[in-house]
Amino acid sequence: xxxxxxxxxxxxxxxxYGAIKRLASSGETQSGCLVQKLxxxxxxxxxxxxxxxxxxxxxxxxxxxxxxxAEDLYDEATRARAHLSLATxxxxxxxxxxASLIRQVPTGxxxxxxxxxxxxxxxxxxxxxxxxWDAPAEAxxxxxxxxxxxxxxxxxxxxxxxxRRIEADx
Ligand SMILES: [Zn+2]
Numbered sequence: 001x002x003x004x005x006x007x008x009x010x011x012x013x014x015x016x017y018g019a020i021k022r023l024a025s026s027g028e029t030q031s032g033c034l035v036q037k038l039x040x041x042x043x044x045x046x047x048x049x050x051x052x053x054x055x056x057x058x059x060x061x062x063x064x065x066x067x068x069x070a071e072d073l074y075d076e077a078t079r080a081r082a083h084l085s086l087a088t089x090x091x092x093x094x095x096x097x098x099a100s101l102i103r104q105v106p107t108g109x110x111x112x113x114x115x116x117x118x119x120x121x122x123x124x125x126x127x128x129x130x131x132x133w134d135a136p137a138e139a140x141x142x143x144x145x146x147x148x149x150x151x152x153x154x155x156x157x158x159x160x161x162x163x164r165r166i167e168a169d170x
Contacts, residue, residue: 020054034062045099055082056092060102065117067105067132073114105132107160122159135161 020035038057042049059076060066068076074089093114096102105113107125113132115123122140125132140159148154 020051020058034058038062041101045096045101047095047099052082052084052088053092053095055080055084056089057096057101060096060114060116065115065134067113067115067123069111069113105158105160107132120156120158122161124163125160126163126165128164132160135159 035054035058038054038061039049041061042053042057047053055077056073059073059080060068070086070090070093073093074084074086077084077089093102097104097114100118102114102116103118105115105123107113109127113123117134121137122135123132124135124139139161142157142159146154146157
């Protein structure tokens with residue numbers, strides 16, 4: 001897959017923001033262009049494709065599925081020379097979650113990961129390594145459907161399997 005930004009002479013470490021700024025504001029439509037696809041995806045989700053949403057969307061969706069915290073994404077945006085505040089990153093992530101573009105995976109440890117894979121699946125969380133990834137379907141087997149209290153229905157079941165690395169004896 002060709003990277004449209006690289007094709008324009010940009011790379012992720014230099015000026016993603018400049019490229020997005022140009023493409024977001026121009027009426028330019030390049031078929032197969034990932035930035036244009038991202039723009040269409042935001043519009044389809046009911047979100048206006050502002051530069052900040054485009055930039056954060058690019059960081060989130062231009063690669064394979066990811067699990068990132070707001071702080072991680074803020075650091076990436078800063079490295080891409082986008083002058084966004086952490087509050088803007090939080091707000092944008094919340095809007096993306098509400099639009100079902102991403103989903104939140106709370107870890108119970110006060111940290112929330114945002115997952116670009118919105119399908120129902122479970123996670124591994126390596127404690128102390130600050131790392132979350134998808135658990136294969138066979139890693140978690142839920143016997144029977146969970147029972148919702150009166151007046152509620154079950155929307156989904158998210159299991160976070162907490163891991164600790166085994167210390168090898170030496
Ligand atoms: Zn996931």
